[in-house]
Amino acid sequence: MKKTAVFPGSFDPLTLGHTDIINRAIPLFDEIIIAIGTNSSKKYMFALSQRRKFIEKTYANEPKIVVDTYQGLTIDYCKKVGSQYILRGLRNPADFEFEKAIAQTNRKMSEIETVFLLTSADTSYISSSIVRDILINKGDVSMLVPEIVARG
Ligand code: ADP
Numbered sequence: 001m002k003k004t005a006v007f008p009g010s011f012d013p014l015t016l017g018h019t020d021i022i023n024r025a026i027p028l029f030d031e032i033i034i035a036i037g038t039n040s041s042k043k044y045m046f047a048l049s050q051r052r053k054f055i056e057k058t059y060a061n062e063p064k065i066v067v068d069t070y071q072g073l074t075i076d077y078c079k080k081v082g083s084q085y086i087l088r089g090l091r092n093p094a095d096f097e098f099e100k101a102i103a104q105t106n107r108k109m110s111e112i113e114t115v116f117l118l119t120s121a122d123t124s125y126i127s128s129s130i131v132r133d134i135l136i137n138k139g140d141v142s143m144l145v146p147e148i149v150a151r152g
Pocket of ligand 1: 008009010011012015016017018020021087088089090091095118119120123124125126127128
């Protein structure tokens with residue numbers, strides 16, 4: 001059976017932390033759907049179309065990567081697209097505590113397994129929120145994001 005994972009997130013914007021997890025997960029799955037969650041009550045810095053474009057351009061030459069958007073529960077989206085796995089990255093104990101509760105709840109509500117990859121040592125400090133802070137203050141984010149994002 002084709003192994004498909006959903007990598008859900010805000011990707012506001014895509015960072016080298018995200019691409020580290022995605023690149024390391026590519027050999028593990030037949031297909032990875034990068035699913036940009038949309039929540040009408042959340043304020044984003046980048047429009048959905050822009051967040052999507054950054055990911056599509058970064059992975060234009062990777063046939064295993066599909067980019068999509070969704071609303072609602074991640075497990076419902078997984079069922080809709082026939083994915084058995086949710087992929088998440090872990091940076092620190094705070095991520096672990098948060099992700100543990102969500103993964104266990106999802107497991108209670110469905111058969112879907114969450115697969116965690118531990119952040120690489122050289123990208124563990126990167127987060128979209130720090131990237132946004134630097135951008136607001138007109139700083140240089142080229143060390144933290146893929147080239148296409150740095151170029152805007
Ligand atoms: P969310 O709002 O769902 O946390 P994000 O776009 O912030 O969306 O993150 C999506 C996923 O990428 C999460 O699993 C997060 O832990 C992971 N991630 C983000 N930055 C890093 C990083 N530097 N190293 C490892 N995983 C990361």
